[in-house]
Structure formats: structure tokens, C-alpha cells
Amino acid sequence: MIGRKRRKAKVQPLYQQVATQLRQGIESGHYPVGGPLPTEAMLCADLNISRHTARDALRLLEEAGYVSRRRGVGTYVLSNRPKRAYVQSLGSLDDLLHYAHDTRYEIEGVRRFSAAASDLALLQGKAGDRWIKLTGRRYQLLSDRPFSITVIYLPIRFESALDEIRDHRGAIYALIEERFNVPIARASQELQAVTLSAEEATLLDAKPGDAAMRAIRRYYDTDGKLVEVSWNLYLGRLFTHSSWVDRENRL
Amino acid sequence: MIGRKRRKAKVQPLYQQVATQLRQGIESGHYPVGGPLPTEAMLCADLNISRHTARDALRLLEEAGYVSRRRGVGTYVLSNRPKRAYVQSLGSLDDLLHYAHDTRYEIEGVRRFSAAASDLALLQGKAGDRWIKLTGRRYQLLSDRPFSITVIYLPIRFESALDEIRDHRGAIYALIEERFNVPIARASQELQAVTLSAEEATLLDAKPGDAAMRAIRRYYDTDGKLVEVSWNLYLGRLFTHSSWVDRENRL
DNA sequence: TTCTATTTGTCCGTATGTATC
DNA sequence: TGATACATACGGACAAATAGA
Numbered sequence: 001m002i003g004r005k006r007r008k009a010k011v012q013p014l015y016q017q018v019a020t021q022l023r024q025g026i027e028s029g030h031y032p033v034g035g036p037l038p039t040e041a042m043l044c045a046d047l048n049i050s051r052h053t054a055r056d057a058l059r060l061l062e063e064a065g066y067v068s069r070r071r072g073v074g075t076y077v078l079s080n081r082p083k084r085a086y087v088q089s090l091g092s093l094d095d096l097l098h099y100a101h102d103t104r105y106e107i108e109g110v111r112r113f114s115a116a117a118s119d120l121a122l123l124q125g126k127a128g129d130r131w132i133k134l135t136g137r138r139y140q141l142l143s144d145r146p147f148s149i150t151v152i153y154l155p156i157r158f159e160s161a162l163d164e165i166r167d168h169r170g171a172i173y174a175l176i177e178e179r180f181n182v183p184i185a186r187a188s189q190e191l192q193a194v195t196l197s198a199e200e201a202t203l204l205d206a207k208p209g210d211a212a213m214r215a216i217r218r219y220y221d222t223d224g225k226l227v228e229v230s231w232n233l234y235l236g237r238l239f240t241h242s243s244w245v246d247r248e249n250r251l
Numbered sequence: 252m253i254g255r256k257r258r259k260a261k262v263q264p265l266y267q268q269v270a271t272q273l274r275q276g277i278e279s280g281h282y283p284v285g286g287p288l289p290t291e292a293m294l295c296a297d298l299n300i301s302r303h304t305a306r307d308a309l310r311l312l313e314e315a316g317y318v319s320r321r322r323g324v325g326t327y328v329l330s331n332r333p334k335r336a337y338v339q340s341l342g343s344l345d346d347l348l349h350y351a352h353d354t355r356y357e358i359e360g361v362r363r364f365s366a367a368a369s370d371l372a373l374l375q376g377k378a379g380d381r382w383i384k385l386t387g388r389r390y391q392l393l394s395d396r397p398f399s400i401t402v403i404y405l406p407i408r409f410e411s412a413l414d415e416i417r418d419h420r421g422a423i424y425a426l427i428e429e430r431f432n433v434p435i436a437r438a439s440q441e442l443q444a445v446t447l448s449a450e451e452a453t454l455l456d457a458k459p460g461d462a463a464m465r466a467i468r469r470y471y472d473t474d475g476k477l478v479e480v481s482w483n484l485y486l487g488r489l490f491t492h493s494s495w496v497d498r499e500n501r502l
Numbered sequence: 503t504t505c506t507a508t509t510t511g512t513c514c515g516t517a518t519g520t521a522t523c
Numbered sequence: 524t525g526a527t528a529c530a531t532a533c534g535g536a537c538a539a540a541t542a543g544a
Contacts, residue, residue, distance in 0.1 A: 013530080013531060013532090014531075014532070015531075015532085039508080039509060039510085040509075040510070041508090041509080049532085049533090050532060050533050050534070051533095051534090051535095052531085052532065052533075052534090053531085053532060053533085055510085055511090056531085056532090058510095069509095069510065069511095070509085070510075070540080070541080071509065071510040071511055071539065071540050071541075072508075072509055072510065072539075072540035072541030072542075073508095073509070073510080073540080073541060073542080074508085074509060074510080074541095075509090075510085081342065082342070086340075086341040086342075086343065086344060086346075086347065086438070087338055087339065087340055087341065088338065088339035088341070088347075088496070089337075089338050089339075090337040090338070090339070090496055091337075092337065093337060093496070095337075096337065096339075096494070096496050183498065184498065185497065185498045186495060186496070186497050186498065187337075187495060187496055188493065188494070188495035189493065189494050189495070190491055190492070190493045191442060191464075191491065191492040191493075192464070192487060192488075192490070192491045192492070193444035193445070193462040193463055193464040193485075193487035193490070194444070194462045194487055195446065195460070195461070195462045195487075209446070209460055210446070211444040211445045211446045211462055211463075212444055212462075213442075213443070213444040234444075236443060236444035236445055236446075237443075239443070239444070240441055240442065240443045241441070241442040241443075241492070242439065242440065242441045242442075243347070243439070243440050243494065244437060244438060244439035244440070245339070245341055245344070245347050245437070245438055246436065246437050247434065247435065247436045247437065264511080264512060264513090265512075265513070266512075266513085290527085290528060290529085291528070291529070292527090292528075300513085300514090301513060301514045301515070302514090302515085302516095303512085303513065303514070303515090304512080304513060304514080306529085306530090307512085307513090309529095320528095320529065320530095321521080321522080321528085321529075322520065322521050322522075322528060322529035322530060323520075323521035323522030323523070323527070323528055323529070324521080324522060324523085324527095324528070324529080325522095325527085325528060325529080326528090326529085504544100505543100505544085506542100506543090506544080507541105507542090507543090507544095508540100508541080508542080508543100509539100509540085509541080509542100510538105510539085510540080510541100511537105511538075511539070511540090512536100512537085512538070512539090513535100513536085513537085513538100514534105514535080514536080514537105515533105515534080515535080515536105516532100516533080516534075517531100517532085517533075517534100518530100518531080518532080518533095519529105519530075519531070519532095520528100520529085520530075520531095521527100521528085521529085521530095522526100522527080522528085522529100523525105523526090523527080523528105
């Protein structure tokens with residue numbers, strides 16, 4: 001035999017075929033959002049399949065976020081676009097931030113202030129909100145060389161944690177989370193490539209114009225209230241951000 | 252003994268009871284991480300339940316990330332604690348890559364080559380693997396100003412797509428996905444801040460030493476095989492990477 | 503309120519296919 | 524090749540939730 005291997009045509013399992021058919025019906029508008037899907041019994045009869053097969057198909061659609069199912073009511077279309085096609089799973093926030101655990105934060109300045117209009121792009125509250133601003137650098141435990149300039153903004157209500165923050169090892173958000181019992185429910189991060197100013201270069205023991213990564217992170221509690229904002233500057237050659245996502249639904 | 256008959260008092264469904272029992276067995280160490288769980292047949296016999304019930308229980312554990320199931324192999328313990336504390340949900344890979352949809356890729360060079368040992372850090376295969384290397388720049392549709400230098404590496408088996416790639420609008424991985432019917436199951440991205448060399452600056456209509464973001468992306472199919480590697484360079488002031496995660500389990 | 507029809511949820515039985523060792 | 528283990532698919536029965544008469 002020449003060239004390519006003969007390959008048995010792989011047929012999709014029946015319940016996946018049914019799911020695909022229904023999904024296409026949803027996406028095409030044949031089953032409008034908010035409307036009902038055929039009942040299990042109708043699918044069995046129309047497609048000449050068993051109830052198990054129909055249920056497995058509907059389960060796929062439910063897991064993918066297309067439909068909701070309620071006993072006694074039926075199956076209804078929730079959305080004509082998949083809830084999420086790809087998902088990144090993390091064991092902790094540190095995994096997102098690629099956070100070096102064995103570091104210490106040295107505070108070099110503390111200031112209380114009221115947010116001005118120009119601060120709102122970073123701090124996202126209202127003008128006049130009271131904040132604490134901590135400026136400092138982060139060091140690896142066994143090194144005298146700083147690897148980041150870090151500015152931390154905390155709402156004034158966390159003022160009483162200031163003493164504990166000094167020379168705290170690890171992440172500040174974790175300290176706040178524990179000290180005030182406010183679970184972090186969401187975190188965001190913005191990364192941008194920049195070059196170092198003369199002042200920044202001095203602080204990082206580098207040269208002006210060197211590449212650096214600026215990271216702005218925001219932490220929110222379960223009510224969506226901002227718990228912490230951090231502004232960080234890393235030397236480019238010392239900082240790589242890697243992330244990945246997996247496809248979640250095979251529909 | 253599991254509560255078999257349903258009484259007036261609300262009892263958990265049987266398959267959930269079985270799942271709970273197995274989960275506790277995992278968390279207690281009775282089923283160690285990496286070890287096997289009882290097979291479906293054993294569960295049926297030991298607990299005097301049907302295969303469906305056993306499968307439903309195991310499905311719950313799989314969806315929760317406790318176990319992996321492989322036909323012909325068995326059910327094995329993946330983790331003794333809930334899968335993921337934080338999750339990032341994306342509708343598409345474009346959302347991860349912050350991909351500008353209205354762009355075109357202009358190819359300025361095509362080369363076929365065999366991977367050398369020095370290429371393996373980027374291409375991750377074996378030395379000697381055959382690749383196609385496309386060099387070019389990406390433009391916004393209505394602009395003559397390039398916004399990225401993009402080098403794309405494709406396994407030689409996708410050679411026949413070369414013609415379609417030329418001047419293709421949008422992402423190359425989507426083209427490959429459709430053209431060869433290889434769904435992208437996973438994608439990874441590495442970001443690092445760098446400064447532009449003289450040559451790069453010329454290509455991007457910028458100045459040498461300007462800040463730039465280097466993005467290396469890899470796309471894998473369902474078998475974990477590498478489908479595409481792309482190497483990109485963006486002007487720092489034109490590129491911000493933002494991401495967020497949500498806590499998934501409220502415990 | 504009560505009753506009934508409808509719809510999904512749970513549970514069982516059985517058979518065959520497919521991947522792996 | 525055979526044995527094992529999960530995947531798919533058929534069948535039936537009853538329970539629980541809901542909506543409407």
C-alpha cells in the first residue's frame with residue numbers, strides 16, 4: 001500500500017451527533033433563546049433513539065451552557081453562544097501572577113490620600129475615596145538585588161493592617177484576605193511592555209531604557225468591591241508571563 | 252451500607268451518595284493519589300447498584316476533577332482536593348490572545364527546514380522534525396502601519412494550506428483548525444518585555460530601543476500534538492495584555 | 503384546594519463497541 | 524490473542540417537580 005494509511009472513518013457517537021444537531025438548531029435560531037427544546041420523549045420518537053441517548057445529548061448542551069433543564073418544566077434555551085469555549089484553571093491566584101513565594105516586600109514610603117480624578121483610571125472608585133499608598137520594592141529572600149518596584153493601594157479601611165504588612169513575606173492580598181476575612185473572588189491583571197526611566201532604573205539596579213514589564217493587578221471581594229490595587233515593574237529579562245487555556249466543551 | 256430505599260425524609264440520590272463515599276475515600280487517603288478506584292463492575296457488585304448508578308457517581312468525580320477515566324485502563328485518582336479554586340472563562344482563543352479580528356497577515360518569507368537542537372526550546376519536538384517557517388507582518392485592515400512582526404511555524408504536514416494562508420484575514424490557527432479539521436484543544440502563551448533591535452524597529456516603523464512585547468503562542472490538538480507555534484513582536488504602547496480569574500468554589 | 507398530565511430525575515437490566523494491556 | 528475496563532446504546536419502571544384544570 002502506498003502513502004497514507006487507510007483509516008477507518010471515525011463516526012461520532014450518536015448522542016454527540018444529536019447534541020450537535022440541537023446546538024446547530026439553537027445557533028441558527030430555529031430554537032430561539034428563551035424557547036423550549038423538544039422534550040426527551042419527542043426526541044426519542046422523532047429521532048428514533050433511546051431516552052438515554054437523548055438525555056446524554058441534552059446533558060452535553062446543559063454542561064456547555066446552551067440550555068437549562070428543570071424537572072416538570074422542560075428544557076429551555078439559555079443562550080445561542082456557548083458559555084465558555086476555553087477555560088484556564090488555577091489552583092490559586094499565585095498561579096495567575098506567577099508569584100514568587102519566597103520574597104519580601106520592603107516598604108519605602110507610606111502615604112494616605114484622597115483619590116483625584118486622575119487616579120480613577122487606576123483605582124476605579126470615586127474621586128475623594130480615601131486610600132493608602134505603599135511604595136517599595138520586592139526582594140528575593142536570599143538576594144540583595146530587587147526584582148520589582150511595587151506600589152500597593154489599599155482602601156483606608158484596611159489601615160490597621162499596616163504594621164503586619166511591613167516585611168510580610170509573600171503576597172499582600174493573601175494577608176488582607178486572612179486578616180480581614182474578605183475572600184478574593186476575582187482578580188485581574190494588565191501587562192504592558194515599557195522601558196525604564198532613569199529613576200526606575202536606579203531602583204532596580206538596571207540601566208535606563210532597559211525593557212520592563214508593568215503589571216497592574218486588582219483584587220475584588222465577593223461583592224465586587226475593590227480590595228487592593230498593585231502596580232508593579234519587573235525587569236524584562238527576569239519576568240515571563242505564561243498562561244494557557246483548555247477547550248472545555250467538545251460540541 | 253447505603254440508604255437504598257427512599258423514605259419520607261429527603262435522601263440524597265443514590266449515585267450522589269456513592270460519589271460522596273468515593274470522594275471521602277479519596278480525601279482520607281484510602282484511595283491514594285495516582286492509585287486506582289474500584290472498577291465499575293466492582294462498584295456494582297460491592298454496593299449492589301446498577302452500572303448506570305456507578306457511572307453517574309464516577310462522572311461526578313470526574314467532572315469535579317478528582318479522577319480521570321480511560322477506557323481499557325480504569326479510573327485513577329488525580330487529586331485529593333477540589334480541582335480548581337480559580338478559573339478564567341473565555342468564549343474563544345481570540346479572547347486570550349486579545350486578537351484583533353480585522354487584521355491581515357502578509358507573508359514576506361517562506362522556508363522549509365529541519366529543526367536543529369537550538370530550535371527545540373521554541374518548537375518543542377525532536378531534532379530533525381520538518382517545519383515550515385513563515386515570516387511576515389500583521390496589519391490592521393485600514394492601516395498601512397504594521398502592528399506586529401509575526402513568525403509562524405507549522406509542521407510540514409500542513410504545507411498544503413500555504414496558499415490559503417497568504418493574505419488570510421484573522422488568525423492562522425483558525426484556518427488550520429477548519430482546513431484540516433484539527434480542533435485546537437489547548438493553547439499557551441508566553442509574554443516577555445523586550446526592546447527593539449534596529450532591524451525590528453525598521454520593520455515596525457519604530458525606533459531601536461523602544462519597548463516591545465514578545466508573545467510566543469503554541470496551539471495543541473486533542474492528542475496534545477503541536478499544531479502551530481507563533482512568535483510575535485508588538486510595540487509596547489500598542490499592546491496590553493489583560494486577564495482575570497474568578498474564584499470558582501465558594502467551599 | 504385537589505387532581506391529573508407532563509417532564510425531567512433516578513435506577514435498574516442488558517448488549518455490544520473500543521481502547522488498552 | 525484474550526481479558527479487562529470504560530463508552531455507547533438499547534430497553535423498562537417509578538419518583539419528584541411543575542403547571543394547569
